[in-house]
Amino acid sequence: MLVFLFEQLLxxxxxxxxxxxxxxxxxxxxxxxxxxxxxxxSLYMIGAYLVxxxxxxxxxxxxxxxxxxxxxxxxGVVLEMSLLRRLYDKDHLTQVLVTFxxxxxxxxxVQEIWGAQPIMTxxxxxxxxxxxxxxxxxYPVFRLFIIVVGLLIAALLALLITKTRVGMWIRAGAAxxxxxxxxxxxxxxxxxxxxxxxxALCAIAGGLLGPLLSINVGMxxxxxxxxxxxxxxxxxxxxxxxxxxxxxxxxxxALGRALIPMALRSLPDQGLADxxxxxxxxxxxxxxxxxxxxxxxxxxxSR
Amino acid sequence: xxxxxxxxxALLAVLLIAFPAMAQAFGGSFYVGFATxxxxxxxxxxxxxxxxxxxxxxxxxxxxxxxxxxxxxxxxSKELTAPVGLLPGTDSAWIAWPIAxxxxxxxxxxxxxxxxxxxxxxxxxxxxxxxxxxxxxxxxLKMYGGDEGINMAHRSRLGFxxxxxxxxTFYYVVLATVVLVNLLFRFLIRSPLxxxxxxxxxxxxxxxxxxxxxxxxxxxxxxxAGAAAGLSGALLANQNSYASPSLFSWLQxxxxxxxxxxxxxxxxWGGAVGAIVFCVLEEVLPHLTRxxxxxxxxxxxxxxxxxxxxxxxxxxxxRVPQVGQRRSSSEVGNG
Numbered sequence: 001m002l003v004f005l006f007e008q009l010l011x012x013x014x015x016x017x018x019x020x021x022x023x024x025x026x027x028x029x030x031x032x033x034x035x036x037x038x039x040x041x042s043l044y045m046i047g048a049y050l051v052x053x054x055x056x057x058x059x060x061x062x063x064x065x066x067x068x069x070x071x072x073x074x075x076g077v078v079l080e081m082s083l084l085r086r087l088y089d090k091d092h093l094t095q096v097l098v099t100f101x102x103x104x105x106x107x108x109x110v111q112e113i114w115g116a117q118p119i120m121t122x123x124x125x126x127x128x129x130x131x132x133x134x135x136x137x138x139y140p141v142f143r144l145f146i147i148v149v150g151l152l153i154a155a156l157l158a159l160l161i162t163k164t165r166v167g168m169w170i171r172a173g174a175a176x177x178x179x180x181x182x183x184x185x186x187x188x189x190x191x192x193x194x195x196x197x198x199x200a201l202c203a204i205a206g207g208l209l210g211p212l213l214s215i216n217v218g219m220x221x222x223x224x225x226x227x228x229x230x231x232x233x234x235x236x237x238x239x240x241x242x243x244x245x246x247x248x249x250x251x252x253x254a255l256g257r258a259l260i261p262m263a264l265r266s267l268p269d270q271g272l273a274d275x276x277x278x279x280x281x282x283x284x285x286x287x288x289x290x291x292x293x294x295x296x297x298x299x300x301x302s303r
Numbered sequence: 304x305x306x307x308x309x310x311x312x313a314l315l316a317v318l319l320i321a322f323p324a325m326a327q328a329f330g331g332s333f334y335v336g337f338a339t340x341x342x343x344x345x346x347x348x349x350x351x352x353x354x355x356x357x358x359x360x361x362x363x364x365x366x367x368x369x370x371x372x373x374x375x376x377x378x379x380s381k382e383l384t385a386p387v388g389l390l391p392g393t394d395s396a397w398i399a400w401p402i403a404x405x406x407x408x409x410x411x412x413x414x415x416x417x418x419x420x421x422x423x424x425x426x427x428x429x430x431x432x433x434x435x436x437x438x439x440x441x442x443x444l445k446m447y448g449g450d451e452g453i454n455m456a457h458r459s460r461l462g463f464x465x466x467x468x469x470x471x472t473f474y475y476v477v478l479a480t481v482v483l484v485n486l487l488f489r490f491l492i493r494s495p496l497x498x499x500x501x502x503x504x505x506x507x508x509x510x511x512x513x514x515x516x517x518x519x520x521x522x523x524x525x526x527x528a529g530a531a532a533g534l535s536g537a538l539l540a541n542q543n544s545y546a547s548p549s550l551f552s553w554l555q556x557x558x559x560x561x562x563x564x565x566x567x568x569x570x571x572w573g574g575a576v577g578a579i580v581f582c583v584l585e586e587v588l589p590h591l592t593r594x595x596x597x598x599x600x601x602x603x604x605x606x607x608x609x610x611x612x613x614x615x616x617x618x619x620x621x622r623v624p625q626v627g628q629r630r631s632s633s634e635v636g637n638g
Contacts (some may be wrong), residue, residue: 098608
């Protein structure tokens with residue numbers, strides 16, 4: 001029982017950290033460029049496809065991951081420089097609809113290139129084992145690997161933003177775009193870099209989740225909405241908020257799916273209990289979002 | 304100007320009333336169903352335009368109310384023909400449709416109570432998230448078909464000798480409903496409430512300073528728009544005799560927003576015009592190119608970037624200049 005809950009908790013943290021990779025890009029783009037980017041989910045999808053394809057081609061998960069991430073980052077930068085850059089001074093509605101148009105284009109393009117059938121990839125053999133974690137409790141190495149990579153990237157991101165020159169530009173751009181420009185920061189370069197960084201994080205999440213979930217054309221959209229929930233809970237523009245929100249959402253979702261059916265098992269009508277449980281666990285994170293917003297409409301870590 | 308618009312209205316009325324007869328005369332009965340669908344989506348887009356155009360509330364979750372209306376009607380119908388036993392069923396339009404409207408309005412009040420506390424980008428993301436929640440909510444109702452949706456044995460019954468199963472009759476039922484709701488909206492916008500909405504759109508803080516509880520007004524309009532979207536969902540479930548969870552999909556919300564912007568959010572008829580153009584495009588593009596989704600995406604981007612005021616915002620810009628004439632501000636305002 002306890003072991004089962006612990007496993008669910010780890011799964012929740014693991015999924016939450018991947019959500020963080022998506023939410024961090026979204027929240028940075030929003031905080032700095034004041035832009036809502038729905039096409040973020042498309043970059044995640046493209047990243048997953050590229051990593052899977054390159055892994056098959058090179059027969060190495062590491063090369064696949066690096067190559068896929070680099071390519072996706074390049075696509076992100078090209079997208080930013082060619083089209084999205086023109087949206088920064090437009091209203092949110094325009095941004096939403098243009099990036100919605102990009103989703104339509106990306107979905108069909110991916111379907112034409114890779115076909116409509118979902119792609120199945122396998123975990124790299126070196127990580128496909130399970131290791132005993134506590135006593136007799138085994139946990140897949142690949143999921144541990146994802147947790148470690150997620151934490152590592154969160155730490156690197158924190159270092160990048162607080163300790164480096166680029167991070168200083170990013171913070172300056174987020175605080176006051178015009179003033180940062182006046183003080184000599186190359187804001188256009190910063191925007192492209194941030195966008196490329198966001199795209200790279202998307203591809204890492206897509207590449208790592210690929211072997212666990214199926215890779216298909218609509219995959220970017222459902223996870224994008226989860227990333228939005230994370231951003232809203234954490235507070236738009238805050239990277240710490242995104243981390244806290246992402247882990248919270250991941251854990252609440254996983255524990256909800258484990259605990260709610262147990263809690264309802266004592267109900268007399270078993271059929272009703274089952275359907276109630278599936279409904280409640282499907283909507284638990286949205287209820288969490290509603291609660292957080294009712295208490296703090298600007299999110300947990302709003303600036 | 305006035306008499307011109309009267310003629311245009313009369314022509315439009317004749318076209319809408321004579322459409323089924325014309326379609327059948329040209330051997331295209333298929334188009335009656337298509338026109339019905341366009342009218343239904345026009346109703347949904349018009350209700351969303353009320354929020355976007357009159358209150359500057361960009362709701363990205365309008366499909367929630369649309370889908371709820373459809374599911375309420377379908378669930379009530381299923382309870383009658385193949386009862387699950389949780390609710391009493393009915394296939395009467397006079398009972399099922401008002402219930403669909405009320406449930407959608409109630410959902411809009413609940414979603415609005417939380418999302419209207421926020422502004423701008425937050426509002427967009429939160430309405431999107433709540434719509435996704437209703438998607439999962441209805442998808443998890445395994446007793447009502449789960450992700451396969453609900454088939455209706457037949458359309459809702461109206462009585463009075465009207466056979467809603469007949470596509471032409473149903474077209475007129477939908478036409479009457481859509482016209483009625485549009486008249487209601489028109490009345491609403493010209494009422495004192497409409498003026499409050501205008502004030503809120505221009506400067507909410509000032510309206511608050513004047514003593515208006517703007518949150519309540521916004522919630523009221525949000526609920527009205529949700530109710531109308533619910534009605535259009537109820538009509539669509541009838542038209543297809545089927546309600547699918549995909550009605551809740553966020554693509555549906557996005558499509559409704561595209562219709563509003565395509566038509567022009569400021570003009571009262573923007574939603575309807577956008578719905579017509581969108582549906583025609585959706586019908587025609589796949590015949591023209593295999594890459595029609597890409598074409599649609601490119602079109603959406605071009606329209607949003609190049610014609611942000613939408614099709615109803617387009618004006619003939621060519622004017623014969625007259626000596627001594629100056630463009631006064633009122634003339635510019637009237638376009």
